[in-house]
Amino acid sequence: MLDLVIRNGLIVDGSGLPGRRGDVSVLDGKVVAVGGRAGAARREIDASGKVVAPGFIDPHTHYDAQLCFDPFAFPAIEHGVTTVVPGNCSLSLAPLRTDQRDAFSRMFRLIEEMPEAAFDAGVDWRWGEGFGEWVDALAGNIALNVAPLVGHSVLRMYVMGAEAQQRIATGDEIAAMADLLRRCLDAGAVGMSTSFVDIDETYRPVPSRWAGPEELDALAAVLGEYDRVLQIVHEFFDADLTVARVEQLAELSLRHGITTTLSPLFHSDANNHGVAKVMAAVEAARERGAAVWPQVQTRPIDISFTLDQRSLMLLTMPSWWKVASIGDHAEKLAAVTAQRDALVAEMNALEQRPNAGLGAGGFVVREVVNERNRSFVGRSIDDISRQLGTSYGDTVVDLALDEELGTWFIRESVGHDNSTVVGELLANPLVHLGASDGGAHVGSFSTFGDTGYLFSEFVRNTKSLSIEAAVKKITLDPATIWGLAGRGLLAPGFAADVVVFDADLIGRGPEVASTDFPGNGIRWIRRQEGIDTVIVNGQVTWTAAGGYVENARAGQIATR
């Protein structure tokens, strides 16, 4: 008897081929049959009217810390994500010497915006120092699959100590790093990550940025021995520097036979030619036979702000910038009250700002101080203004003054937001869909829901991708790029990582505050929309009807 059958769904198997109706059979954590009519099973799921697809793979995450205290990487799984790649951007929790934990933690918390209280309460370093020990500590206590990168910065710290941020390495030190990288790859690392842009809390370049080209070449050679991946975060803000990195990655790829990926690649209407220039370089690299994959995220960029603090949003409103610059809070409140009409007018004028897309009607109330205003949370200023019969500026200022300027607003889609252009980019076969940054920036914005947004915006709205193409982009494509054997496809013998969803409803919920992290801080998350069931290695791990299966721990180290 089968363990599980998913009946009557539209099977979109990850290959990109047209979907077909039928059953998916699962036994011992593996898919054993796809299509046709399955026999009896211990558990059956009716997928009538729904899509049955491989579990989604998120290749750019920073769940390193969260996985230490949350085996579900909440709420990643409910979005259909069954495999994650942590350790991006040169930072992994191992290998790391005991006396380097504080320095590393400060760096990680700053770059990935993880609150100190949550990090300290959640990361207990129970594995000791080694990468293999860290992976062992995860294995057996994870509800989704993990393919961990080892960070170049920590390799450097482990070998060079404090001098990792002072100089280039000697030949002996490079050899020691290469040996250490081999041990990490033996222990299950999916590759190595490095950074060319990040700084630590004292504004010093992170250790990986102190490496000379011969060091990166030596480490890439080790990756070549194992056919593993090199991930970099590059000078994303400059198209010419990015092109140079693409060419550097192409050389490393060709010399050592490795796959490389750079992230993030953003689109900007103000700098449209930049993306075209980078993609031309990627195309040239591919024509030479190099594997260079630019990662593009689906979600647009948001700005969160209050009227109490100076922020990028207020930089578009000079009068607001001036009052927010007043240090004394009472004085600031008095200034807002006294200049109210002018400030309201300036905020209303945002609607006329050319090409900025910053209009106040699109502000959404993110968090309030007073419970009496709770009903406004999650609603747009346009919506509230219609209800109250007030102008956008009046609505924002009245609410903020009622809360002594403590109200938090979010203006969504202020960058990487041209869905037509981003959709074309995502559909490009040379583009790797990723860069979600799951598990990072928890106090700034939500990194969850990018896969749902792929379907709601780029399949249903802009129609940039068919549903089959979209599924392939987040299943078989990443599995192939990252060398995750036996995943990313619904086919006999493949891991039974499966997501069942409603193609008309899948999306991402509104950004909401969550207090589930240790340390009692707030983080921002998005809940799923339109997902029905998520299965990891044959185990039902989340359902729309029942939520998370508390004792589900079927996750595996995907590289072991």
Next chain:
Amino acid sequence: MTAIISRASVAAGHDGRAEIEVELTYDNGGTSTISLDEEACTASLDRAGIGSIDELVGQPWSIVLPALDRRHAHD
């Protein structure tokens, strides 16, 4: 060679944070782009007495030097 700020706009930054993207145009017509995070941008504007990103356009590139100095103060 003197470079002038030819564009300043809110754009996507590292890891999806919003940043200010500043384009510099040189005398010979060449351009380059730098990205300033919120803190760096604020430091530059404070030093220059500017309160809006629009006012950056047309300014010499040196106006953003305080931000860059601050970033690399410990190199």
